[in-house]
Amino acid sequence: MRKLWDFSGGIHPPQRKSQSNREPIRHAGLPPKLILPLQQHLGSPAETRVAVGDMVLKGDCLAAAIGTMGVPVHAPTSGKIEAMSRQPVPHPSGMVDWCVTLIPDGHDTWCERHPMPDYQHRQRSDVLARIRDAGVVGLGGAGFPTSIKLHPPERDKVETLILNGAECEPYITADDVLMRERAAEVVEGLNIMAWLLGPELCVIAVEDNKPEAIAALRSAAGDTLIEVVTIPTKYPSGGEKQLIQIVTGLEVPHGGIPADIGTMCQNVGTAVAVYRAIYHGEPLISRITSITGNAVAAPGNVEAYLGTPLEYLLAQASLQSDRLDRLILGGPMMGYTLQSALVPVIKTTNCVIAAARGELPEPPPEQPCIRCGACSEACPMELLPQQLFWYAKAEEFEKAEHQNLFDCIECGACSYVCPSSIPLVQYYRFAKGEIRAHNDEQLKSDRARERFEARQARLEREQAEKEARREQRARAAAEAQAKKAEQTDNGGQPLDDRSAKTAAVEAALARKEQKAGKAVSDARKAGGQTGTTHSPGNSGSSRI
Amino acid sequence: MWTGILVAVAVLFVLALIFGAILGYAAERFRVEGNPLVEQIDSLLPQTQCGQCGFPGCRPYAESIANGDAINRCPPGGEGTIKALADLLDIEPQPLNVEHGVEQEKRVAIIREDECIGCTKCIQACPVDAILGSAKHMHTVIESECTGCDLCVEPCPVDCIDMVTIAPEIRNWTWSPPGKSIIATDRQGATA
Numbered sequence: 001m002r003k004l005w006d007f008s009g010g011i012h013p014p015q016r017k018s019q020s021n022r023e024p025i026r027h028a029g030l031p032p033k034l035i036l037p038l039q040q041h042l043g044s045p046a047e048t049r050v051a052v053g054d055m056v057l058k059g060d061c062l063a064a065a066i067g068t069m070g071v072p073v074h075a076p077t078s079g080k081i082e083a084m085s086r087q088p089v090p091h092p093s094g095m096v097d098w099c100v101t102l103i104p105d106g107h108d109t110w111c112e113r114h115p116m117p118d119y120q121h122r123q124r125s126d127v128l129a130r131i132r133d134a135g136v137v138g139l140g141g142a143g144f145p146t147s148i149k150l151h152p153p154e155r156d157k158v159e160t161l162i163l164n165g166a167e168c169e170p171y172i173t174a175d176d177v178l179m180r181e182r183a184a185e186v187v188e189g190l191n192i193m194a195w196l197l198g199p200e201l202c203v204i205a206v207e208d209n210k211p212e213a214i215a216a217l218r219s220a221a222g223d224t225l226i227e228v229v230t231i232p233t234k235y236p237s238g239g240e241k242q243l244i245q246i247v248t249g250l251e252v253p254h255g256g257i258p259a260d261i262g263t264m265c266q267n268v269g270t271a272v273a274v275y276r277a278i279y280h281g282e283p284l285i286s287r288i289t290s291i292t293g294n295a296v297a298a299p300g301n302v303e304a305y306l307g308t309p310l311e312y313l314l315a316q317a318s319l320q321s322d323r324l325d326r327l328i329l330g331g332p333m334m335g336y337t338l339q340s341a342l343v344p345v346i347k348t349t350n351c352v353i354a355a356a357r358g359e360l361p362e363p364p365p366e367q368p369c370i371r372c373g374a375c376s377e378a379c380p381m382e383l384l385p386q387q388l389f390w391y392a393k394a395e396e397f398e399k400a401e402h403q404n405l406f407d408c409i410e411c412g413a414c415s416y417v418c419p420s421s422i423p424l425v426q427y428y429r430f431a432k433g434e435i436r437a438h439n440d441e442q443l444k445s446d447r448a449r450e451r452f453e454a455r456q457a458r459l460e461r462e463q464a465e466k467e468a469r470r471e472q473r474a475r476a477a478a479e480a481q482a483k484k485a486e487q488t489d490n491g492g493q494p495l496d497d498r499s500a501k502t503a504a505v506e507a508a509l510a511r512k513e514q515k516a517g518k519a520v521s522d523a524r525k526a527g528g529q530t531g532t533t534h535s536p537g538n539s540g541s542s543r544i
Numbered sequence: 545m546w547t548g549i550l551v552a553v554a555v556l557f558v559l560a561l562i563f564g565a566i567l568g569y570a571a572e573r574f575r576v577e578g579n580p581l582v583e584q585i586d587s588l589l590p591q592t593q594c595g596q597c598g599f600p601g602c603r604p605y606a607e608s609i610a611n612g613d614a615i616n617r618c619p620p621g622g623e624g625t626i627k628a629l630a631d632l633l634d635i636e637p638q639p640l641n642v643e644h645g646v647e648q649e650k651r652v653a654i655i656r657e658d659e660c661i662g663c664t665k666c667i668q669a670c671p672v673d674a675i676l677g678s679a680k681h682m683h684t685v686i687e688s689e690c691t692g693c694d695l696c697v698e699p700c701p702v703d704c705i706d707m708v709t710i711a712p713e714i715r716n717w718t719w720s721p722p723g724k725s726i727i728a729t730d731r732q733g734a735t736a
Contacts, residue, residue, distance in 0.1 A: 095714040366722065393721075423722045433718025445591035448691045451672040452593045452601060 005249040007242045009380040010234040011413045013170050020292035021173035023300040034102040034307030037089045040346040041143035043069025054081045057111035062100050071145050072135045076285040076305035079104040090329050094339035113281035134277035135284045140267035143348040150196050152259035159262040161199040163190050165206040166238035169331030172351040174288045175268050177301045179213035183220035189271030192278050202226045207233045236411040240265045242380050289349050291317040294356035295324040304345045311341040328353040332360050333412040367420040375414035381407050385414040392431035400431050581610045588628045592620040593671035594693035596645045616640050622647035649709045651692040653685045659704035666696035
């Protein structure tokens with residue numbers, strides 16, 4: 001048995017997982033239309049590669065990755081592109097974003113797939129490119145592009161690769177059922193990642209409240225070197241930094257990434273997506289989502305195509321609209337209330353809770369902080385939530401930053417334990433947003449200053465050049481004047497303009513006559529052989 | 545006794561010379577170019593270069609503030625800039641001087657391109673070179689570089705430039721602070 005460490009703080013909220021993990025994974029089937037947002041990940045939105053009216057096959061690339069942090073979007077089924085428009089997307093703001101709407105044709109015809117089961121004989125960069133082209137992102141929640149994560153900086157050597165199957169947040173069971181039913185795929189996905197990174201240790205960490213998943217993984221891992229580790233149930237043990245601390249005892253430094261201390265965390269769902277991309281050549285077009293809560297009569301886990309409207313999934317799970325209080329996307333701790341059930345499933349949608357009245361009530365009104373310190377005891381990042389709260393509330397963002405506001409993982413443990421029910425996380429999110437907006441503005445104003453100064457410099461340079469040219473002209477004029485004056489002095493007899501011109505004309509005439517005489521004699525010599533000899537008039541006129 | 549005093553005086557004199565030389569060298573070696581306060585003030589100003597403060601650009605105004613001018617003349621910066629300046633200079637924040645304008649939402653200039661006659665007047669007016677185009681050809685604004693200073697609107701002979709408020713968008717959205725505290729009975733009233 002492996003030695004495990006503990007992280008400070010943490011809470012034990014009611015699990016409520018048994019609602020949705022009793023049934024096997026159900027396939028949601030084809031909804032009448034699929035709405036595919038161009039940004040389903042962390043990074044720049046994808047750029048469309050199809051036009052309205054195009055027929056696409058299942059797995060075709062609809063939008064290509066832009067920039068290093070880009071991830072493509074693929075067609076989950078065959079059909080026709082109906083529209084490209086702004087539609088509501090799963091986002092706490094409830095705002096609209098650009099989406100491609102696909103109407104399935106019902107045939108579900110695959111495009112040509114290129115599996116790569118012999119990946120071990122390929123270049124690592126080819127395998128990474130395949131993972132990127134398959135649109136794989138972290139399915140645990142953040143949606144970080146997996147191909148980038150699997151390519152850590154040269155200086156960092158990953159020694160411990162941890163597959164995160166903790167799934168510590170209440171209600172969510174998507175990873176649990178995935179590990180039970182697709183343990184072999186999880187292990188194969190882990191093998192691919194391990195081949196890419198060459199770690200010394202591969203660990204699959206699962207909370208001890210999922211015995212079936214642990215048993216399935218143990219039998220799938222067999223006698224390989226993969227260790228399936230059971231960790232105690234405590235929220236938020238599934239947080240990346242917390243899980244690394246539990247397994248290795250190491251802490252990710254402030255502002256660093258796990259690879260800096262030789263570790264990496266990947267979600268179990270991501271491992272399956274990597275497996276499908278490499279062994280079957282299938283892009284990421286579906287995911288497992290928990291549909292749960294007391295307002296649905298048939299809670300469970302569904303494998304839904306990306307783009308499936310939540311309304312469709314909720315109807316399948318027999319949503320009882322009269323009991324519904326609010327819809328929550330994600331878990332009850334870190335999720336947010338949805339404003340519309342029309343939003344689609346995206347790559348990071350792990351859970352939808354249809355909460356009945358009284359199940360997950362809005363917190364009671366905020367009361368004054370009584371400085372009990374319960375939040376600091378619950379904080380898994382060992383921050384001072386109370387200090388952060390004061391600074392965020394007073395909008396003293398610089399001080400909040402000094403208290404390491406950006407180390408906060410927004411797990412919500414502090415708000416959960418707060419006896420005054422202060423929405424602490426919302427204060428931190430507000431402060432983070434303001435600081436980021438301010439930094440962006442500062443960058444923009446710095447650029448404006450640079451452009452302004454460059455323009456000033458250019459205008460000055462142009463002015464100086466103009467001045468230089470003007471001076472040059474003046475000097476040339478003065479020189480000409482001086483020369484003329486000199487000539488006048490040397491000639492003794494002053495020549496006015498008129499007499500100079502007359503002299504020039506006379507000289508020209510003399511030359512012309514001379515030339516004409518020569519031309520005539522030449523023509524005579526030639527004896528009319530060349531009829532096109534230049535006429536004396538021509539040559540003369542060109543001379544003058 | 546006199547020798548003792550003389551030695552002491554001589555030693556102090558020599559020490560004073562040595563330290564004076566070191567300080568003199570340091571003053572030359574580590575001399576600060578320009579006024580550092582002006583730099584600090586300039587970095588707090590919004591760099592719209594709009595001239596609403598009455599100075600030809602943000603830097604001249606920063607220099608003027610460093611010389612004791614009022615800090616409330618910058619409408620694009622608004623309350624935030626005044627507060628930051630007051631913090632930096634350790635003086636009382638004043639309300640924005642409305643003679644110079646009022647604080648507005650962030651805006652950008654948009655050229656109605658089919659109406660543009662290609663006169664280049666707006667290009668010459670733009671303090672940050674954010675307008676692209678050439679004589680008798682259509683002009684357009686590089687939105688990401690526009691500071692929303694308004695200076696291009698006035699010179700346009702066909703009035704084809706609009707100042708447009710930047711609409712909230714999903715990518716620039718941020719969390720709002722939690723609502724003001726209410727008591728439970730207020731909420732009952734609100735939901736009833």
